[in-house]
Amino acid sequence: MSSSSSPGRNEKVLFWASFFTLIAAGIGFSVRGFILKDWGNQFGFTQSELGTITGGGLIGFGIAIIFFSFCADQFGYGKLMLVAFLLHASSAIVTFAATPVYGMYGKEGAYWCLYIGMWLFALGNGTCEAVINPLTATLFPRNKTHWLNILHAGWPLGLILGAAIGLVFKFSLPDLRWEFKLGVFLVPVLLYGLMMFGRAFPHSEAKSSGVSMGTMVLSLLSPILLFLFVLHALVGYVELGTDSWIVNITDRVLKDETKALLAFIWTNALMFTLRFFAGPIVERINPVGLLFVSALLGTAGLFMLGQPFTNEVWLWMAAVSVYGLGKTFYWPTMLGVISERFPKGGALALGISGGLGMISAGLLGGPGIGYKQDYFAVQKLKELSLPTYERYAAPKASGFPVFSSVAPDALPPVAGLDNGKLKVFDDWSGVIDESGNRKEGKKTTLESDIETVARLEAEGKPAGKELKESLEGLKKWWDKDGQANYAADKEKLSEARLYGAKQALLYTAVVPAALAAGFLLLILYFMVTGGYKQVHLESERPHRAAGGAPAEDWGR
Known part of the structure; x- marks a missing residue:
């Protein structure tokens, strides 16, 4: 590899x-979020089934990063990138097969196509992540943090x-089939x-x-590296966990x-732009200092969003911007610190760190933030109207x-608000005008779902006994309790949620805030041990990448 600082x-x-x-x-993660409704309408899935289809995304991503990190240095980056390409391509093929398979085997066949396709996509992403982080650190050994941020x-x-595609399709091509929407991810x-x-x-x-x-394995036992792994798990919780909810919460706040x-696009545009400037920032303050400032901004942003x-x-946009500034440098700078300080860990150290971040987001971040929403919404609704809570409580x-079983007194299990009933409530809000009169030609999702089930049965394609009973139960509840108390419950539910x-x-x-404390400890540690310095390894053989014979080729 070139010894020059210029690539x-x-x-x-x-x-x-x-x-x-x-x-x-x-693109793949973003687009899948807004075609879930298409899948539900076409195949008759419940919200729970759609949640199961998408639920393995971050967890599968994290598992793949860790697994393939053990292989990266042994099998080579080229071979693993070929595996990633095949996984991405096969995920599209299997997912697109849902429609023809549905025609032959019904809802269950479509479910398995979408579920397996999601896991193949996640595994492809994880394989890429296991390669591209150590590959970038290898390509730019003198500016690792800068180039990892750009990456x-x-x-x-x-x-x-993905979000822009969603907006374009929503307003310009609302009837376009979901296969074309999802297929955009195949371009990159x-x-x-x-x-x-x-x-x-x-x-x-x-x-x-x-x-x-x-x-490499022994280097993982360094107390500082283990501490960095814990910090990266916290990064996954707050960054990806919050991202999985922020559009939903913003919609709740702005009611649009x-x-x-647009707020989601803005914060990500901010992150995209700023990551190109990590190098000059790191030249003024070292990577751990950048992470400390980022954590302070992230704390301030989330604190303001909660007020x-x-x-x-x-x-709200101002507070979201502060939060966006905070989260911008978390992930790549964490990888930069690990690569710079623990080069003997190779792809393995980077993969375990990133994998723990993804798994933390999937197992704790998204579900944990969902739990907190349930817990506080229930507390508030009980104060406002116990009968309203009882009507909408989950069974x-x-x-x-994890933590509720360990500390049930501090984090007790809670019967949150039933998403199925809330969906009916929200849909009803969209089909009536300010006077409470039904808008002409408008249908609720529940009504459309019941029609879909009837159509499937008429075509000889059973939609499933569980789905039919669930929809009929919701219709019966709405006709008896929900619609009759809609006006009384509306403001209370809105305020509590x-x-x-x-x-x-x-x-x-x-x-x-905990991240800030952790990074401050690292700053103090490096101050008493001579300062933050990048560790370099003495090469026993050349990298042979730039301008020389191939070290390894794609798929070789």
């Missing part, structure tokens, strides 16, 4: 190909493109495949320096789905993942 042509191509893998991941600008760009997949095909991949810094797998999507004064559009109590959403963000601010 060569081969380095640039590999880097931007890696960048496109994150664009593909971002991870691809993720918010993918989310922006094909681009990174073409860019990496036949390309010379370098050996990792650790492999080039003759570091064995045993040494389009404004919520009543940010219920207005521009004040079963659920707790904060808004309170729950904002309190969830307020309490989530504890996580970046």
Whole structure:
């Protein structure tokens, strides 16, 4: 590899190909969010079934990162990127097969196509992540944090493109089939495949320096590295966990789905832009200092989002901007610190760190923030009207993942508000005018779902006994209790749900506050041990990537 600080042509191509893998991941996650309704309407899925289909995304992503990180230095980056390309391509094929399979095997066949397709997509993303982080650190050994931040600008760009695609299709092509919407993610997949095909991949810094797998594993036992792993898990909780809810919560605050999507696009545009400037910032304050400032901003942003004064559009946008500034540098700078300080850990250290962040987001972040919304909304609604709560209470109590079983007094299981009933309530709000009269030609989702089930049965395609009973039960409840008390419940439900959403963000601010404390401890540690310095390995053989014979080719 070139010893020059200026990257060569081969380095640039590999880097931007890696960048496109994150664009593909971002588009795929974003687009899947707004085609869930299409899947529900076409195949007759319940909300729970749709949640199960998408639920493995972040967890599968994290598992794949860790698993393939054990293989990266042994099998080579080229071979793993071929695996990632095949996983991404096969995820599209299996997912698109849902429609023809549905015609042959009904709802269950479509369910398995979508479920397996989601896992293949997640595994493809995880395989890419296991490669592109150590690959970037290898390509740019003198500016790791800077280039890792630029690399991870691809993720918010993918989310922006996905959200923009959603808005365009919503207003310009509302009847376009979901296969075309989802198929957009294949464009960056094909681009990174073409860019990496036949390309010379370098050996990792650790492999080039003759570091064995045993040494890599032993390096993981460093107390500082283990502490960084814990901090990265907290980063996953607050960044990806909050991101999974922020559009929903913004919609609740601003009462406008389009404004919520625009706010989401704005924060990700901010993140995308700022990640290109990590290098100059790190030159002034070291990476741990940047993480400390980021954590302080993240705490301030979430604290403001949880306050009543940010219920207005521009004040909410200002608070979201502060939060966006805070989360911008978390993920890539964490990877930069680990790569700079623990190069002997190779791809394994980077993969475990990123994998723990993803798994934390999937197991704790998203579900934990959901629990907090339920807990505080229920508290508020009970204060406002116990009968309203009893009408909308979920049949079963659920707790904060893991912690409710460990500390039931502090985080007790709670019977939150039933999402099925709330969906009926929200849909009813959309089909009546301010006088309470039914808008002409408008149907609720419940009514459409019941019609869908009837159509499926008429076509000889059973929709499922459980789904039919669920829809009939909701219709019976709405006709008897929901609609009759709609006017009395409307304001109370709205106030309680808004309170729950904002309190969830307020309490989530504890996580970046804990991150700030952790980064401050690291700053003090480096101050007493001679300062933060990047550790370099002495190579025993050349990387042979830029301008030389291939270290390894795509798929070799």
